[in-house]
Amino acid sequence: MNLLVFSxxxxxxxxxxxxxxxxxxxxxxxxxxxKSSPFECGFDPKSLARVPFSMRFFLLAIIFIxxxxxxxxxxxxxxxxxxxxxxxxxxxxTTFLLILILGLLHEWNEGALxxxx
Numbered sequence: 210m211n212l213l214v215f216s217x218x219x220x221x222x223x224x225x226x227x228x229x230x231x232x233x234x235x236x237x238x239x240x241x242x243x244k245s246s247p248f249e250c251g252f253d254p255k256s257l258a259r260v261p262f263s264m265r266f267f268l269l270a271i272i273f274i275x276x277x278x279x280x281x282x283x284x285x286x287x288x289x290x291x292x293x294x295x296x297x298x299x300x301x302x303t304t305f306l307l308i309l310i311l312g313l314l315h316e317w318n319e320g321a322l323x324x325x326x
Contacts, residue, residue, distance in 0.1 A: 272313075272321070286302050
């Protein structure tokens with residue numbers, strides 16, 4: 210019985226002590242407008258909602274997603290080289306990379322990757 214009382218007292222005392230110390234030791238921070246606001250696409254959430262969207266930001270995000278997916282699609286190729294015909298497994302990724310490189314060169318020539326403008 211004595212052990213039961215001790216364990217129940219301890220199970221109440223420890224969370225209470227932790228709660229009280231967290232209240233006294235918490236950070237006293239000032240409210241910063243930039244840190245307390247959510248960040249989305251470079252927009253200021255406290256301004257007008259009818260601000261024109263940056264097409265350069267959108268194009269760069271799409272290019273990033275395309276090359277992210279490209280990496281995911283190219284990852285299983287070394288493993289499948291042992292399972293399939295070698296010439297097919299070399300021809301398919303080479304064609305895939307060639308199409309992506311041509312697309313990247315087109316974007317570069319169109320100026321979508323130039324942020325200095």
